[in-house]
Amino acid sequence: MFIVLTLLGALGLFVINTDKISGHVKENIPISVYFKRDADPETVKAFGEKLKDAEYIKDYAYVTKEEAAANNRDIMGDYENLLDSNPLSDSYDLHLKGNYVQADSIKKIEVAFRSNPEVSDVTYDVLMVEMANENIKRISFWILIISGVLAFISMLLINSSLRLSIYSHRFIIKTMQMVGATKSFIRRPFIWRGIKLGLIGSLCAIAALLWFIYYLDQKFPVLNIWEDWVPNAIVFAGVLLFGIVIAAISTFFATQRFLNLRTDDLY
Structure with missing residues (x-):
């Protein structure tokens, strides 16, 4: 989750600073x-x-x-x-x-x-102006496509990891169900565990992104990414929310799947 959220957050920082990067290119003409x-x-x-x-x-x-x-x-x-x-x-x-x-x-x-x-x-340079605008539009379009694909892949990876975690506890889930525990009672600790994992992964990803922003600001001070905290805060909030929500939803459905299975199907 940490790796996936860090990559997704880095791409989010790039997307949200696209105007600033393109503006820097244009302003040098x-x-x-x-x-x-x-x-x-x-x-x-x-x-x-x-x-x-x-x-x-x-x-x-x-x-x-x-x-x-x-x-x-x-x-x-x-x-x-x-x-x-x-x-x-x-x-x-x-x-x-x-x-x-x-x-x-x-x-x-x-x-x-x-x-x-x-x-x-x-x-x-008229040609340079035209090329700059055309290339920026083309790059922005493909960045949006890549962002959507990566977000979808991130959801699949996080969901698969949590499903494997729940799979290893399938017999415990079924045993609790057989002794009379309700589905909501069984799901609750697993969902809380998923939320904690999402929170820890998100915070670690945010820490890595803070270092990444600091590194970029040292290399390219003209972009002034570090001091422009509003878009950065939006990305950090998105990473935190994405990690927690996806973890909670994935854990809920993974647990629900094993709750609905017959005992023979567990094998």
Whole structure:
């Protein structure tokens, strides 16, 4: 039960953090806004102030044409000896929030940027945006399918394990029934034992998941999984409830099966 619940909980953590993981991927797609070479410095500065207040901006950085030339020195070489002036222009490098990295949303933002008369060009990798969204949808779909299959398999494994446990006590069950014990009286200790096993397995699984979250947070601090406790608590509660309920139900039906068998069928 511990192994099955740990695997199921780990998959649950992945599913519940899918938006955060996909958002992190999308938010790493850069957009560059270039200004005309003769753009008014005050207009360029005002554009940056608007970016600061925009709800769709994750972060941005102002890049002067001198900084752009220094960053591309390996490509441009010593342009001062060939050209009269720096051919590059001032620009803003920015990243959008994950929710806005969609084909329609990013197009509207591009149109808004281009409406500024001082902006000469807006560039971003259109193919990367499309591929990111398509792959995320495809991965999310298969994760849901795998989650459903694994949940079903988990129920079968836990049910089979508890049925084997009850099977080893089938003669005790039948003996108690023969001396006049009621079915509910016979079932009660077995169900409580199943609930205890489910509780212990769930708590051990939660402890393993806590370590797993801590490990992931150390490896990928940008995801901030550890501090986002609400979805984690939902997964832990689901693991605890799933373990207890499945154990109780499986024990009930397994005990009931042997209570309904004839003595000859026990052999």
